Amino acid sequence: MLVALFIIISVTFFISKLLPGTPFADDKLTPHIRQQLFEKYGLDEPVTVQYVKYMANVAQGDLGNSFYFESRPVTQMILQRLPVSMFIGIQAVVFGLVVGMVLGIVAALRHNTVWDTLAVVIAIIGVSVPTFVLGPLLQYWLGLKLGLFPIAFFESYKYSVLPSLALSVFVVSTVARFIRTEMLEVMGQDYVTLAKAKGLSGLAVILRHVLRNALIPLVTVMAPLTIYLITGSLVVEQIFAVPGIGEQFVQSVVVNDYSMILGTTVFFSVLFIFALLIQDILYGIIDPRIRIAGAKE
């Protein structure tokens, strides 16, 4: 895992060195000043030296300085923007999990009824309609027509509702689909029949036996969901003008702030690999069979 991270950082570093031109390709700069700028950012040294220095800094959590925003440290800028993005993301996931689970459970318990069909249709639409269509739609109906929520910026809690909602629809449908399939599978198992046969109430069977086993595979959704939240934040924060990491990343791409792009990419990769790690650990905790199988190897 650390090896993968190391290679990813190296590759992104060298890609950023391959980029045509320099961040200071301004004709108004005299060669002297340009030289000074290069020295200030350590760009006058050979690439290999820059690489070693950069890697050493990254290991200490220092992602360098922004080329664009008056040499502010990238790490600090990311951390500053992180809470807003995290708040919106977590709110979307919590909402998505709750609604998606309810939807999935209802669909499975009322299999082959109108409820089931409704849940499946919602799930398909949720997976198919992208955030960048949904965002403007929400802005238009809930924001402009009904005037329920502000449609842009981020000043109080009210401002987080629409972005979270736009992000959560995908979560709702993924979770609902997943829970539905898993529950249908689990409900056909012998141990559920046994639980019913020994006289447990319907609710107890569902909660203690069906749901618990149906939830295990939900862990597999975690890594894709992390990717989704990262890329989703790029779009949603753009649409709703939320000052989060995604918005900053898109901005840094637009103004060619290479160190910021590099830093954010590293940050996203760390986040993703971390999610994979947690996913592996969770597997072991939730499902002892995996732990035993792993120990045998």
Place this chain on the structure above:
Amino acid sequence: MDTRHRELEPGLFEAAEVDRDEGERIAGPRVGFWKDSWIRLKKNRGALISLAVVLFLFAMAFVIDPLLSPHSPYSQDLTRRYLGPTADYWFGTDEFGRDMWTRVWAGTRVSLYIGLLAALLDIFVGVVYGAISGFLGGRTDEVMQRGIEILNGIPYLIVAILAMIVFQPGIITISIALGLTGWTFMARIVRGRMLQLKNQEFALASRALGASGFRLVWKHLIPNSLGLIVINLMFTIPAAIFAEAFLSFIGLGIQVPEASLGSLISDGAGELRFHPYLLWFPSIIFCLLMICFNLLGDGLRDALDPKMRK
């Protein structure tokens, strides 16, 4: 009452004609794997309608619109800005007086091209990579899998964004980015399948009959994975279409004056307040495309792999 005790005389019976070949006769026409799947798919109304809609969109974008439309997607006419949908301009015109109808179909062409490209890459890179990795096994497999792991370590869209910065944004760069990482999932699936199949009896039999490794993979292992490959293709295509539209939406994909559904939606979102039709039309076509591909994928999965059906 008496009938129960009636004497059974031989005259009551008649000897039946016995055809010794009867047991060998096959009642129905032979149904192969693909025909069987097609029969199952035909029962799925949603999937069939989706197939029809996808074919219709293909026809509209590549044949009907270029032949019929009197407007060009690029020609500007500033005297005709922001015309709502009219008899002449079916989807209205945008802020430069360009015909939205042709622009939307031009965008659909981009999306469908990306979908096709993703499918081809999946087949020619993903399947081949996965087959080699899974079939050879051992150290080769190990190295090839680490390679995929690294490619997967960075979210695909981030790779695409980096590619956009290094090269000029545009359809060629999107294709390159897709080529870099789009096929990894397929490669994993095919590898897993190869590992599972290569030790089964039919593979052993083929080997015992002297088949070369290539022949074994090409004639036996790949045909046996085809169902899985088709299912996977149907999920790669919408994902790739989405990725292109996403990049175009944040301004890193298709550049003006070319049109993509993503960039049209982005422009439309900006005009939402006063000219909402600029958002509706590309959004509707895009969602239609995504929903149909997803439904078709679901339908194909149920048809090709009934075990997975729930």
